[in-house]
Amino acid sequence: MDRLEVLQACVESNDADALILTFMPDIRWLTGFSGSNALVVYTKGRSYFVTDGRYATQSRDEVEAGEIHVAPGSLMRHTADQKMLEGSNRVIVQAEYLTLSRLEEYKNVLPDVSFVPVSGILNASVAVKSKRERELIADSQRITDEVFDHLLGFVKPGMSEQDIAAEIVYQHLRRGASAMSFDPIVASGPNSALPHARPTQRVLQQGDMVVIDMGCFKNGYASDMTRTLAIGEPGEEARTVYQVVLDAQSKALEAASPNLTSKELDSAARSIIEDAGYGSFFSHSLGHGVGLQIHEWPSVSWKAEYPLQAGMIITIEPGIYIPDQFGVRIEDMIQLTETGCDNLTGSTKQLVVI
Numbered sequence: 001m002d003r004l005e006v007l008q009a010c011v012e013s014n015d016a017d018a019l020i021l022t023f024m025p026d027i028r029w030l031t032g033f034s035g036s037n038a039l040v041v042y043t044k045g046r047s048y049f050v051t052d053g054r055y056a057t058q059s060r061d062e063v064e065a066g067e068i069h070v071a072p073g074s075l076m077r078h079t080a081d082q083k084m085l086e087g088s089n090r091v092i093v094q095a096e097y098l099t100l101s102r103l104e105e106y107k108n109v110l111p112d113v114s115f116v117p118v119s120g121i122l123n124a125s126v127a128v129k130s131k132r133e134r135e136l137i138a139d140s141q142r143i144t145d146e147v148f149d150h151l152l153g154f155v156k157p158g159m160s161e162q163d164i165a166a167e168i169v170y171q172h173l174r175r176g177a178s179a180m181s182f183d184p185i186v187a188s189g190p191n192s193a194l195p196h197a198r199p200t201q202r203v204l205q206q207g208d209m210v211v212i213d214m215g216c217f218k219n220g221y222a223s224d225m226t227r228t229l230a231i232g233e234p235g236e237e238a239r240t241v242y243q244v245v246l247d248a249q250s251k252a253l254e255a256a257s258p259n260l261t262s263k264e265l266d267s268a269a270r271s272i273i274e275d276a277g278y279g280s281f282f283s284h285s286l287g288h289g290v291g292l293q294i295h296e297w298p299s300v301s302w303k304a305e306y307p308l309q310a311g312m313i314i315t316i317e318p319g320i321y322i323p324d325q326f327g328v329r330i331e332d333m334i335q336l337t338e339t340g341c342d343n344l345t346g347s348t349k350q351l352v353v354i
Contacts, residue, residue, distance in 0.1 A: 003125070007030075011042065017094045018041065018042060019100065020040070020092070022094055024036060024037075025267060026126065027039070030066075031064055033059060035055040035243070036056075037055065041079055048084050049067065050078055050084075051068075051070060053072070059348070085189045089112075090113075091115050092114055092117075092274075093106070094117075094118070125201055127291075127296060128311035130311075135219070136221040137223065137291065142296060143175045143216055144225050144347075147214065149348045156204070157203075160204070161187065161191070162186075165186045168214050177216055180216055180240075181215040181224060184212070187327070188205070188208045188231070189208040189326065192209050193324050195284055204231050206231060207248045209231075209242075210228065211227075211328070213231065221291060222310065223290075224291065226329045231354055233353065241326075242324070245318050249269060249316055252268055254268075254306075255268040256336060262299060262305060263302055263304060264305075265286060266285060267302065273318060285302070286301065286318060287314045288315055289301060289312060300316070312335070313333060313336075314334060315332065316331065331345075
């Protein structure tokens with residue numbers, strides 16, 4: 001099924017006449033457009049791409065699907081003026097991404113149309129990556145692996161978390177990344193027990209565990225990886241916890257396949273951590289989808305039973321966080337295959353002591 005056929009199936013399954021996409025990552029997935037303002041109108045087998053004057057040239061160069069329109073003002077007013085939705089009574093809009101104020105604008109411009117908010121319109125389709133998408137994500141991950149290799153010779157006691165975070169950003173950009181996919185996490189000592197800690201001026205000390213979570217965008221697609229280092233000998237409990245997290249991740253990687261639900265895959269890792277007595281210290285989901293966004297559907301979580309499919313690219317990132325002491329997280333990106341998974345992450349997972 002090509003991507004326009006996905007839209008048609010969505011329209012039909014919701015007993016609608018047309019569909020409007022407003023979420024820019026979904027518009028990029030459909031059309032290839034990398035700008036910041038556009039909408040896509042799909043109706044009666046036709047696709048219209050509407051943007052503003054800033055992107056007149058860019059849209060001609062990038063847009064692969066749809067009749068291109070450059071609006072002189074409001075994109076929705078142009079849509080109405082050009083009668084793109086003429087004869088459409090029920091029009092699907094993206095419930096998660098269309099603001100109330102924008103929905104009111106749509107209703108004012110087209111008062112005879114019933115706009116139907118629907119959640120997750122393209123989630124399942126976007127989650128299954130094409131061969132080209134896999135190549136682009138693997139290229140982003142290659143940069144992140146290279147940066148981690150650089151860090152192994154860069155990080156040393158006496159540096160601050162912010163020193164390392166700045167180096168992470170610099171090294172990604174100089175290797176060809178267009179941006180970071182999120183602000184890097186560098187969390188040392190007791191800060192490493194905070195799953196989403198922000199880098200501070202805390203100085204790395206002997207005995208610290210250091211959680212480094214980083215990723216970048218290149219050609220629109222994201223990478224994501226976490227590794228945990230030790231500054232000097234970390235101690236027996238830290239080594240034990242590290243091994244439990246590594247075992248949990250290994251179990252999930254072994255189990256990962258389209259035969260599981262997201263909840264079942266989460267359980268494969270969580271059960272290892274629970275059996276070791278650390279279940280209450282694993283406070284987040286096992287992973288998430290990655291692509292044009294750093295966090296995409298599906299969530300690989302005990303809270304959701306999404307069916308996993310071959311072609312999905314997801315993270316596997318178990319962690320244990322002992323308050324006021326230390327934390328450990330290990331994260332890889334994988335692509336599910338018909339029989340299991342391929343790991344897109346190449347960095348060592350053995351505990352590196354600096």
